Amino acid sequence: MTGRFAEEIVTTHRGGIRGTVVDGIHVALGIPYARPPFGSRRLREPAPVPPWSGVRDCTRFGPVVPQSAELPGAPAWDPRREDVLSLNVWSPVGEPGRGLPVLFWIHGGAYTFGSSAQPDYDGTALARTGLVVVTCNYRVGFEGFGHVPGLPDNRGLLDQIAALRWVRENIRAFGGDPGNVTVAGQSAGGGSIACLMAGPRAGGLFRRALVHSVPDAYFPREFAAALSREVAEAAGLPATADALSAADPQRLVEASDQVARRYADDPLAGPLHYDTVLYGPVLDGDLLTTEPVEALAAGAATAVDLLVCHTTEEYWLMHEVGSMPPVTTEDGLVRYLADQRLPPRLAADYRSLMPHASVRDVFLAIAGDAVFATHSVSLAEAHARAGGRARLARFDRRRTRPDGSAVRAWHAADVPFAFGTLDAEGIDFLTGGPADADDRALSRRMVRAWADFATRGDPGWAPLGANRTPADVHVWSVPHDRAEGELPAHARWRNLRADAMHLS
Incomplete structure (x- = not known):
């Protein structure tokens, strides 16, 4: 449909979705790419969304993942909403199968806050250049990067990989080319992309990477475990998988903020006094075996074009x-x-x-x-x-x-x-x-x-x-x-x- 404001239905691998068309750009918001990461799936790898019948309304952003931040123009976290793993697509209106390049955006926020619903991440202007633009939510803070014994680290990165797999399976329906995907991100989003380039789990899911202001923040597993113990103690919980998986997310958000304030107030606390970010990618020996600079220097992603x-x-x-x-x-x-x-x-x-x-x-x-x-x-x-192609700005x-x-x-x-x-x-x-x-x-x-x-x-x-x-x-x-x-x-x-x- 080509009117200024209309509806358009797109069929994905899991079911139909209804978005809106505004001035020739189809906008689909809040599409689930993984099951809600709560209950039996709490603090675990993302799981596929089951198929649905009928047409799903995708005209509003999905709910925000657990966090304490409230950002201008974006929704705040609502503890009653658990369907937080969603993504959004902006695409020029036209016939499917056009094979347009795809830009996949990963938001920043110190690995602790943020969402794809922030107003500055609206994909309309980029879609007008002939791109299909995708933005996604992923778990942040303790839910996404807190170390929990016996459970996978880097759950936020695993969410991003799951969203990229959704793109590979579904983006043709929006006119995109799954073989021509560029991942883009700023701050924690850029750092996430550096990790995806450094490790094997995201291989083949993107062709190019565009990163802005990448933080030098990758945590040895022992350091991440020590911080998690501090957060668990502040929450009044044992630092075990059972206790942390059953904990109220609000309780862990508040405990994380409490520990961060304690570091900020202590001038003798070392590096965390100046930069009270408690969470970041963990060198877990699986998804991330070495820091990204070392991995890229060893040729981990030479086939990926890079713009920094x-x-x-x-x-x-x-x-x-x-x-x-x-x-x-x-x-x-x-x-x-x-x-x-x-x-x-x-x-x-x-x-x-x-x-x-x-x-x-x-x-x-x-x-x-x-x-x-x-x-x-x-x-x-x-x-x-x-031997990779890299540009710097x-x-x-x-x-x-x-x-x-x-x-x-x-x-x-x-x-x-x-x-x-x-x-x-x-x-x-x-x-x-x-x-x-x-x-x-x-x-x-x-x-x-x-x-x-x-x-x-x-x-x-x-x-x-x-x-x-x-x-x-x-x-x-x-x-x-x-x-x-x-x-x-x-x-x-x-x-x-x-x-x-x-x-x-």
């Missing part, structure tokens, strides 16, 4: 939202470097590159590089050295507000530009205010680059060579894009800091 991007001021977002304790003194900066096992000289090196910055800003620059930027660059370089879009304050190129600011969702609810916080003409032009360039990469593996600039040079790095900026070597003076120091961090 990070922002130039990642950690300023964490300061703005108050998710990490500030470091504002020289002594505190020295202690941070020691806790993170980073070279003590980094403070002086960064100070020489940004001599007028406050201690807080030096800390934020180092922390952003340590957690996101350097790791993202390392993934691209390792993939290229192993940085997001450096800045503005000045009317009051003279700076709009930073911080963590997640690039996402609404790449999705073409600059007018979505709650986006002003990430972008610093209403979009202007330069912002909209940048968004069009980023949407086009994502679409071209998903279609044919070429976003518009060359892959990394054997030895990276500034010209190999594409910089997204306003009023126009540039090569890294052409960064303005206020940002030029960023060319050097990844090299300093590599020496750690």
